[in-house]
Each structure stands twice: as structure tokens, then as C-alpha cells.
Amino acid sequence: MQELGKAELNATRIIRQDDNRVVIEKDLDTEYMVLSMGPQHPSTHGVLRLECITDGEVVVEAEPYLGYLHRCFEKYCEKLDYPSIVPYTDRMDYLAGMNTELAYCLGVEKLLDIEIPRRVEFIRVIVSELNRIASHLVAIGTYGIDLGAFTPFLFCFRDREHILNLLEWISGARMLYNYIWIGGLAYDVPPDFRKRVAEFVAYFRPKAVELQELLTENEIFVKRTKGVGIMPADVAINYAWSGPMLRGSGVKWDLRRNDPYSIYPELDFDVPVPDGKFSDIGDSLSRHLVRALEMTESLKIIEQCLDRMPEVDGFNSRALIPKKIRPKAGEVYARAENPRGEVGFYIVSDGKSTKPLRCKARSSCFVNLSAMKDLSKGQLIPDLVAIIGSIDIVLGEVDR
């Protein structure tokens, strides 16, 4: 059965049936149906619920409902010392723990106004870029699954396993690391670190190309994502999109470049944005493409860091960690480029306590997801799945 045309929305439908008869349906009395998608729907990537008002297969409006994973991270923060908040930040974006830890530590370090040893900076950048690749692999793999491609998922998780093993070897945990501490690191890297990371980079480079061939250039995948959920650049900025979402709309904005932190200014890497040849700028395919290209850039960053990382005899990664962390009164908004966009921490210190007066986490997915209502208008239900997948949400971070 093939639909040939529509006059007005569903008032008249022209359908060619399988035996080539053409049926014209006129003056259809259509009724809206409410379809609740989630919180246990596999394509909502966790516990997001979308209440869709549908007109046949077309979504008239989709309203996201969140909070199923809300733990009030910010309330915990007011009861905890600065260093003991670090493990909680892991549990926000559990796919990119290192990056979130880094953002939080940057904030407190700005308040404390302390200097970080160069070796620590290099290790921090290496682990966060490794974590970025791991996170993008999950995003790409699960996006494939959402659209019916199962094989890329297995490829992604196989490669991600190598990164998780590396990070486990460094920090002792596979996902919730508690590795980057305020003013330093929990441990120095093990002796063979450089060699094993270099091995991984050499191993993964061809695999990234293979993944591109398998998924990004797959015609079915392109047909499902090209032109779906287009977000113009100015609207994306108005919605404060960040990360691959904003770059997918053609805005070259990367905090590692535009508000540089740590040692990123010294490093040479590109900020990939779609050029409109392969995808329509701002569509789901662009967002996927940015993620896929970013992995190669991360490899470039890791290689440079491995080359330049200073070797220090008897290095103690905890040497410069302040004994008692009590910043002087003040406030700071510090952010870092996470795999999902800008993660920021607004931290207020009263100057007397070892606990923050206020610690607000600006979640990238929360902000990216807020455009869902506009993006979903008039889309088909299968396209809705493609759009949610391209936003790449982690509900732990959305709900905090």
C-alpha cells in the first residue's frame, strides 16, 4: 500500500493498494489519539516519557515528561564537602564520567585559584578524550539500533570495551571513575600507560573508518535520517543547544576552542561541522556525522598528548591537592565540552564553609531535549525515534 498524496492534513487521502487499485478517501473524520511513548520504550534511551498527540501516523505534538531519575543532585551538593561531590558528578552523565568530573573540578579550581601540574593536565585531557570516544560509540551504536541496524552496535561496543578496560586499569572503575580530583588526580597513570593508549589509537583508527562505511554511508540509514528533524542554526542558538547538536546545525562552536580550558589551546584539532554535501545542514544525519568525525579528532588529540606529556620522576598526582578545600567567597560558572555539549557548574561559595552554598549543574541533554516539542511537530512516529536518537540523551544527566 502506497500513499500517493494528501490534500490538507488527512482530510483526503489517495492510496494505491497492493493490487494497483487506487482508493480515494474523502472527508475523513480523523480523531487525535494520545500515545504515551516511554518511560520504558527502548528508543527513549532510558526513562524519558513522550506524550504524543497523534493524527494517524503523524505526531501533532509531543510533550516530554522527565524526572523519573531525579535524585536532586543539587540538594546533595549543599550537604557535601567539595571533594566528595566528584563521585556524584559521575552519576549524572554516566557515559562520560571523566568529562563531567573535569568540568566540576575546573569550577572549584577557578574559585580556589590554584595551579595544576602540567602532567596532570595532559592525563586529564587524555582520559576525557578517551571517554568522549567511548560515549560517542554508545551514541552511534544505539542510534543504529533505533533505526534497525544491529551490527554497528556490536562493533561499537566491542571497541568501547577496550576504552573501558583502559579506564578501569587507570582508575579502578569502568564507568563511575572518581578519578579527576580537585587540584590533581586520584592516581598517576600506570607505567605502561603511554604504550597501551598508543596501541589503542593505532587499533581504533581503521575501525572508525570501518564504522563510517558500515553505518554512515549505509543507504537505509541515510534515508532514515537525512532531512529529518532539521534545526536551523539561529533557532538552535536560541535554544542554547551545544556540542554536536549545535555543530550539526552548522555553527562552529566548541568550548575547547571558544572558551579554552586545560591544555586545549596548545593542541591541534579540527572542529567538524557538516558542509551540506552529504547531509542537509541541521538534520539528524548531520548530528550523527559530527559525532562520527569527532572521534577521529579525539584520536588526534590523544596522540599529541601522548607525545608531549612530561615524564616526572617520583610524580605524585595528589601532591598539590589542598588539605582543606575552602574557597574564598565568590561564585563561578565553569563549563567544559562534554560529548553531549556544554556541561556547566554554577558554584557559589560563602567563604566560611567547606561545602558549597549552591552548586547548579547545567546539563547539556536537558537543554538539548527542551527543543523536542518544536522538533517533533508534524513528524512521523518512526522519524520521532530518529530524532530522539540523534539528540543522544543520557537520562541520568537530564534528570540529575
Added chain:
Amino acid sequence: MDNGMEEAGNIMSAAVQESKAAYDSIQARFGSAVSEFDANPTMPFFEVSDLSKWVDIALFMRDDPRLKFNYLACLSGMDYPEQNQLGIVCNLESIGHHPHRIAVKVKCPRDGGAIPSVSCVWHTANWHEREAYDMYGMTFDGHPDHRRILCPEDWTGFPLRKDYQVQDTYHGIKVPY
């Protein structure tokens, strides 16, 4: 190393100067509706003292060619128990126009306070304001969708207020543990 430190110091002060320049053009337009500029190095900010002007200030900040604060990075709710006030803190910057950043604070009374909503100026404020309401309980006048967002609709109290007491039971479930 010394050179590096000095340079970092200069970059910092340059950033604050940029924020100051932005503040000056806002102050020139709105006069006493905005407070003095607070030039701290970590997060320079100013306060909106006339609540009714907040949306105008926001629009001016977004659209004026010298300012173009088109990106609302973060909007956080705040509780100021000593001053008996609630408030919001907006971190703004300009993508693709200027390198400046600034923070704006807006405060309202603690009991039944209301702040004009800026979700018509920056769409992203919509969910941020819902979150601030959910956690602190100030209302946002003119908000298109004024509901709780993270807590359930029928939750009592506003969790991030400093004097918050958690409810004993929620639908027969014991809450504190």
C-alpha cells in the same frame, strides 16, 4: 612560568573589561533599572533592580548590535535567606558576534515572589524557569507552560529552599530514609 601567569592574569582582566563595556551600554539605556557592575574575576555580573524592566533588558541584550547576547548558557535559581529573597542567575554570551560574557541576577521576594519570564526572548529559558520554579517556588509571569518539571506535579514544597522540610509520605510511601 611567570610569564604564563602574567598572561593568564591579563586575559582574565580583558574578559572582565569586555563584560564591563557590555554593562556600560545596558546601563546607558536603562539607568537606575540595573545595579552597579560587580567586576569580580570569576563571574562578573550585574543585578536587575527594577523587575518590570527585566524582559526589556533581556530583549535589548539579545538584539542590540553591540551586545547580541544570543546564547543563554545557564539559568540557575537561587535562595537568599538573609535578604528574604529568591532569585535567578543568567549566564549569557554571544555566539558568532562578540567574545563577551556577562551574568545577570534577578531577585524577587521570598514569599509569593514573581519574576517576568524571558522564555519569549530565549526559548531555552522555558525549561530552566520551570526547573527554578520546581526547586524554589518563585513564579514566572508570562511563562507559556508553568508547571513542575523534575518533581511530580503533586509534590509539596520546594526542595532547594534552605528551609525545606521533606514531606513524610508521598502517596503512602515513606519519603525520608
